[in-house]
Each structure stands twice: as C-alpha cells, then as structure tokens.
Amino acid sequence: MYRASLKKISNAIPKFKIAAVAAPVLLVATAIYTLAPSNSSVATGPAKTFANITIKNFGQMDDHFYRGAQPNDNEYKELADLGVKVIIDLRDDPMPFAKSAAETAKMRYVNIPMSDKDYPKNETIDEFLKIANEEGSWPFYVHCAGGRHRTGLMGAMYRFNHDGWDYNKAYQEMKNYDFYTRWGHGEIKKYVDDYWQNFQTKNTGPHSASVSVKATS
CATH class of the missing domain: 1.20.5 (Single alpha-helices involved in coiled-coils or other helix-helix interfaces)
Known part of the structure; x- marks a missing residue:
C-alpha cells in the first residue's frame, strides 16, 4: 500500500x-x-512622446495624419521640423497669422472653414478627403481651435474612409481627444453618426468621398 x-x-x-x-x-x-496593439501605427488619443511639440491636444493618427489644437505663431516651425507638408485649418475664423506662419515654415496652408456646432457641407468633407488621400500632402496636420470637435469630425471621416473603422471605434477616438457634446456641439456627433449610417447603406469603399448627408432642421 x-x-x-x-x-x-x-x-x-x-x-x-x-x-x-x-x-x-x-x-x-x-x-x-x-x-x-492591433496596429502599431494607430494612435487613438493625444500623444505624449513628441518632446519637441508643444501644441495642445497633439496626436498622430497614422504615418500621414497629425492632429491637434491651433498652433501659436512659433509652433508652426515645430510641425515643419516634424516633416509636416500641409496645414489643414478647419476654423471658420482662422487666426490672422496662420497662413503666413505656415508658409514661412515652408508648409502649404489650406483653410477648409466649418462650424463647430452645425453639419458641414458635403463639399467640405470631399475637399478634406481629397487632400488626405494625396500622397504629396503627407504628412499633414489638421487643427481647429482646440482640436476637439471639427478636428474630431474629420478624424472620424478619415477613419471611415481610409481605415474601415466603425462608428463606435471612431467616436471613442473622438472622445479620447476631449470631444464633448455639451455647449451646442451635439450636432457634430449627430453628423458623424448620420454619415456612418449613409456610409454603410451605400456600401462605399475605401478612399471614397461620395457619401452625402443632409443637414437636420
């Protein structure tokens, strides 16, 4: 035993x-x-690894797309030193120095004016996606005032068309960059949702700018 x-x-x-x-x-x-991470080139929130960048709410979405708040006069050089070729300013009240500061730093400046409280025009989305898909524009920097609402909306458009993200993933990224709906910004979220619904219905492919969204009354 x-x-x-x-x-x-x-x-x-x-x-x-x-x-x-x-x-x-x-x-x-x-x-x-x-x-x-599922894709090492994808960042879904503000970056803390760019020691020479002092712009608020700054982040890198992929190798082509940087985003953040309005740069001050001296911060355009920081973007140029990073290799940025194009500044996409989404403000409908651009700063007086914005164009000259960008061009002094040898970058192309494009103003695509849009409201931070209303639906953008379809042509506005098309213009942004056209620039974003041009290899000669890479890398580019997208900003509004705080890098939250208009920049968040365009970031979602890019994720839908370029990366094949769904609404929930894109909206979570918007929130990671401090997006909020209070103080009249709810229309931005509604637009992103409406665009996504139309995007699915039309079954548009990558790099498409053919989705139309009508403004709500």
Whole structure:
C-alpha cells in the first residue's frame, strides 16, 4: 500500500513541475498579446512622446495624419521640423497669422472653414478627403481651435474612409481627444453618426468621398 502511494506521488511530480514552469510562461504570453496593439501605427488619443511639440491636444493618427489644437505663431516651425507638408485649418475664423506662419515654415496652408456646432457641407468633407488621400500632402496636420470637435469630425471621416473603422471605434477616438457634446456641439456627433449610417447603406469603399448627408432642421 505504501509503495503504491509513493508511486502515485512520484508519477505526479513531473506534472507539477511542468505546470509550475508552464504557468508563468502562459501568463507572460497572455500579457504580451493583451498589451500589443492591433496596429502599431494607430494612435487613438493625444500623444505624449513628441518632446519637441508643444501644441495642445497633439496626436498622430497614422504615418500621414497629425492632429491637434491651433498652433501659436512659433509652433508652426515645430510641425515643419516634424516633416509636416500641409496645414489643414478647419476654423471658420482662422487666426490672422496662420497662413503666413505656415508658409514661412515652408508648409502649404489650406483653410477648409466649418462650424463647430452645425453639419458641414458635403463639399467640405470631399475637399478634406481629397487632400488626405494625396500622397504629396503627407504628412499633414489638421487643427481647429482646440482640436476637439471639427478636428474630431474629420478624424472620424478619415477613419471611415481610409481605415474601415466603425462608428463606435471612431467616436471613442473622438472622445479620447476631449470631444464633448455639451455647449451646442451635439450636432457634430449627430453628423458623424448620420454619415456612418449613409456610409454603410451605400456600401462605399475605401478612399471614397461620395457619401452625402443632409443637414437636420
């Protein structure tokens, strides 16, 4: 009886050893898989790794697309040093120095004016996507006043058309860049939702600017 019991114990030891070794390895592997991003070029919130950039709410969405708040007069050079070729200013009240500061820093300046409280025109979306899809414009920097609402809307348009994201993922990214609907900004969220619904209905492909959204009354 004692020999039988000892045999059972001795047979069990290797299994315990294997389990003891395998468990930490499994935990490490699981942790690596969990922490690894699905696409290393995608950032879904403001970046904290650009030591030479002082622009508020600054972030990089991919290799082509930087975004953030209104740069001050001196911060355009920071963008030029980063390699930015085109400034896309979404403000309907652009700063007086914006165009000259961008051009002094050897960057192309494009103003696509839009409201931060109303539906944009379809032509506005088309113009933005056209520039965003031009290789000669890469990389570009998109901004409004705070980099939240108009920039967030255009970021969602880019995600739908360029990256194939769905509404929930795109809207979460908007919130990561401090988007909010209070103080009259709810129409921006409604537009993004309406655009996504039309985008799905028309089954448009990547890099398409053919989705039309009518303003609500």
